[in-house]
Amino acid sequence: AQSVTQLDSHVSVSEGTPVLLRCNYSSSYSPSLFWYVQHPNKGLQLLLKYTSAATLVKGINGFEAEFKKSETSFHLTKPSAHMSDAAEYFCVVSTNAGGTSYGKLTFGQGTILTVHP
Amino acid sequence: GAVVSQHPSWVICKSGTSVKIECRSLDFQATTMFWYRQFPKQSLMLMATSNEGSKATYEQGVEKDKFLINHASLTLSTLTVTSAHPEDSSFYICSAILLAGDTSLLQQYFGPGTRLTVT
Numbered sequence: 001a002q003s004v005t006q007l008d009s010h011v012s013v014s015e016g017t018p019v020l021l022r023c024n025y026s027s028s029y030s031p032s033l034f035w036y037v038q039h040p041n042k043g044l045q046l047l048l049k050y051t052s053a054a055t056l057v058k059g060i061n062g063f064e065a066e067f068k069k070s071e072t073s074f075h076l077t078k079p080s081a082h083m084s085d086a087a088e089y090f091c092v093v094s095t096n097a098g099g100t101s102y103g104k105l106t107f108g109q110g111t112i113l114t115v116h117p
Numbered sequence: 118g119a120v121v122s123q124h125p126s127w128v129i130c131k132s133g134t135s136v137k138i139e140c141r142s143l144d145f146q147a148t149t150m151f152w153y154r155q156f157p158k159q160s161l162m163l164m165a166t167s168n169e170g171s172k173a174t175y176e177q178g179v180e181k182d183k184f185l186i187n188h189a190s191l192t193l194s195t196l197t198v199t200s201a202h203p204e205d206s207s208f209y210i211c212s213a214i215l216l217a218g219d220t221s222l223l224q225q226y227f228g229p230g231t232r233l234t235v236t
Contacts, residue, residue: 036227041229042229043121043210043227043228043229043230044161044210044212044227045227046224049224090160090161104151104163104166105151105163105212105225106163107160107161107162108160109159109160110159110160
């Protein structure tokens, strides 16, 4: 079984300030973890993914996330927010448990990021 | 890059009618596609896994007779909502897997979604 909890449903920041979107996961097996972004009326776009390589993962648009197994966390950060970052962000876990859940993604509840001028 | 399209992007239908939504992988072959449903202000919920040439696998609580899935080719999967009711109004999103050798590198590519409104 696998699950994801995004700790904040809404995050509001000022342009130019850091962004932190929190995510905790649970998984019976070694997980793959992803962050996706969804802009209004657009499809989901992959920001970054962790697949058991380096624990600090760098993604597109200046985002990065750190996999911390001891804390079962995969928080998303960005040093300086931009107005175009305003969107909804989903933390996602995938577990390949002997092939039975191959490719199956479990989504967190989503965090809406608002960026103020 | 890998592109997934959906058609239509939005549809309005009357209660009791059926609606078909298409999901296509435009520049790659996808042996597996997934269908998700997203209600307003909620997360995506997996409905079913669609494998080319075989029956779809539905998640618990999803009615297979109501949501018919056909994965007829490596680039096309269709979702038909039969006898639609207002409670079926939602945002339906498909995704396709692009296999890249090492399965740990698997990545799902998502379509833009189809907004269904049943009146």
